[in-house]
Ligand code: KDG
């Protein structure tokens with residue numbers, strides 16, 4: 001089999017998505033997600049200018065070899081843009097392989113290790129009461145695990161907390177907008193927030209929280225320790241993990257489970273965290289973390305250190321990425337939980353998914369490959385619109401430095 005053509009499709013059904021489509025002389029095409037929120041065109045250009053010309057004529061069945069060709073062969077290893085491009089190629093090749101063998105991707109990864117994939121929902125609100133209402137909604141929908149975020153009294157617009165009634169979407173049209181932050185108010189507020197959530201919803205609901213890299217290791221240690229009575233499923237990104245050693249301090253002071261890695265793009269971002277057992281869940285997404293091929297290796301290494309997966313699944317990653325993640329979730333032994341933020345209806349005019357949610361779990365049908373269809377005519381109805389993630393300033397105007 002040979003690759004005969006490949007193209008990049010950029011569309012904006014409510015938000016931007018970048019998709020790579022690779023076709024072969026066998027008449028089989030595969031799809032890969034290449035969306036890097038706020039930097040979509042950088043990945044599209046990287047693919048169009050450098051990767052696609054090098055893919056033509058290659059045998060798509062040699063996925064491992066092609067992964068290393070694009071990883072090692074360029075000399076400039078790693079980085080979000082490069083790794084997102086490699087991820088898209090990798091996903092599309094696995095999609096082709098599944099279709100060529102007429103089997104769903106999970107079968108090629110060792111088969112199913114479980115009957116359903118436990119997922120967590122997002123509950124948010126500009127204040128405590130509205131956040132509690134949103135938790136109720138998620139519980140009514142059947143979720144057994146809920147990530148809880150709320151506006152903080154005395155702090156303006158907070159990252160990841162949409163205005164009342166609006167869906168979660170941290171990227172805004174145009175250049176980056178500015179949000180505010182105050183760590184002291186945040187640290188005082190969050191334990192009170194979880195105390196209230198436990199009071200209303202009891203002990204059985206799994207609760208998660210994302211600190212969005214806002215704390216120093218010492219602040220994060222205090223937060224993790226003060227959250228212990230509320231038995232979180234995890235505390236996510238308490239610190240920015242460029243300094244992996246920073247997690248030692250957090251770990252030494254608390255038993256609250258820690259989840260990191262949604263911004264990682266290589267196993268080398270994880271080695272200290274894994275080998276010193278500094279985290280409990282690894283959040284690396286397929287789309288920025290080298291695709292199925294690399295995630296399998298990350299999951300395998302994590303399993304040696306009693307670390308489980310908790311793959312990133314926000315709505316800025318396309319349905320192709322979510323479906324591919326679910327195949328990995330089904331297959332790996334050390335699966336923990338999968339993030340689930342349902343895409344807006346408009347997104348499903350373009351991407352027809354093969355998964356569904358029921359009573360706290362997600363399921364995937366047996367369509368071959370990754371199993372998501374792309375409607376290119378519909379995609380063309382929604383042209384790219386520039387959008388960026390926000391920057392964060394402390395209340396005195398200082399750009400947040402973590
Ligand atoms: O593009 C940024 C989002 O993917 C991120 O804000 C989502 O933190 C996030 C999460 O945990 O889903």
Ligand code: MG
Pocket residue numbers: 210212236237262
């Ligand atoms: Mg996060």
